[in-house]
Amino acid sequence: MIPRIAFTPGEPAGIGPELAVRLAGAGSFAQGAGGSAQIVAIADPQLLQQAAAQLHQPLELLPFDPAAPAQATPAGALYIQPTALATPAEAGKLNPANAAYVLDTLRIAAEGCLARRFDALVTGPVHKGVINDAGISFSGHTEFFADLAGVERVVMMLAAEELRVALVTTHLPLKDVSAAITGPRLEQIITILHRSLRHQFRIDAPRIGVCGLNPHAGEGGHLGREEIEVIEPALDKLRALGIQLIGPLPADTLFTPPQLARCDAVLAMYHDQGLPVLKFKGFGHAVNITLGLPFIRTSVDHGTALNIAGQGIADSGSLRAAMSQAIELAQLRHL
């Protein structure tokens, strides 16, 4: 089976367009770890050709026909579903006029996944700020796809070699985190994480390490009571259902090698509790996976990198890893 993968390069002024060209050049999806695939870029063709010219790398854009059987993408090429920019993009210079274009590409890709025209979706980085500057409320792909698919709860998990970190809360101001950590939310998140580790990552009896929220996991209630009042009762309920949970442990204890060796995944309470550790371990080849959606979605571990956009020095390792992971998950789904 040749999976058909939708690919959105993301913010047109960021490194996404040049990473698309690098991805095509590497041809890693034609003969890569995940096997062969048909990659369909949902993007402005001129934008991709402009990036190819900047990199002095040829890029062939092949017309995408959803009615034709999926075919492996040849090295040096991408299939394209053309989507027009509102205005030409300049590397490194954000323009709110193109925010609607970015969201159009995401919507086309996700709707294609929901309609089973695509087997998975790989996203490049978007700039959340410029979309909001355009007057469109947007906090991230994760939340956008959950809304579009009509799913109440999804889980953001980033995976590098030997470390998986999932988050209870995602793009939330720190002052709102405590109130967002509720028993029902923890139960939903851990259930989705557990199910995905079993069925998508083929771990029979996953062990999940859970961070506390407060320093020293609350120090017995002297440094915060969320562990005692919310987290521990939720974990006890889930343990009674047979889920193996370690914690809540202080995050600075859980993220030590002996504790990590006991866990198949770590659940962090908020974005910057878990992701700095993951990025220290695997930045450049880690993959962001949204669990709990009705379709497979993976993404890069980095942002738009405006400071280096257009210079031809952006590392495509994480995009290639995200592509391989999506191909692998799509193939497993069809077994």
Ligand SMILES: NC(=O)C1=CN([C@@H]2O[C@H](COP(=O)(O)OP(=O)(O)OC[C@H]3O[C@@H](n4cnc5c(N)ncnc54)[C@H](O)[C@@H]3O)[C@@H](O)[C@H]2O)C=CC1
């Ligand atoms: N998957 C996504 O759509 C993500 C989007 N973002 C968004 O990206 C924007 C910029 O975020 P920042 O915090 O500046 O993070 P960033 O990841 O864009 O940049 C941080 C540093 O890493 C470098 N860097 C990032 N990717 C690189 C690559 N592939 N090769 C070489 N160097 C690379 C950058 O040059 C910069 O020095 C924000 O709007 C943020 O929300 C951030 C993370 C993920």
Ligand SMILES: NCC(=O)COP(=O)(O)O
């Ligand atoms: N730090 C990861 C991140 O912000 C990616 O978010 P999303 O756009 O994939 O939801």
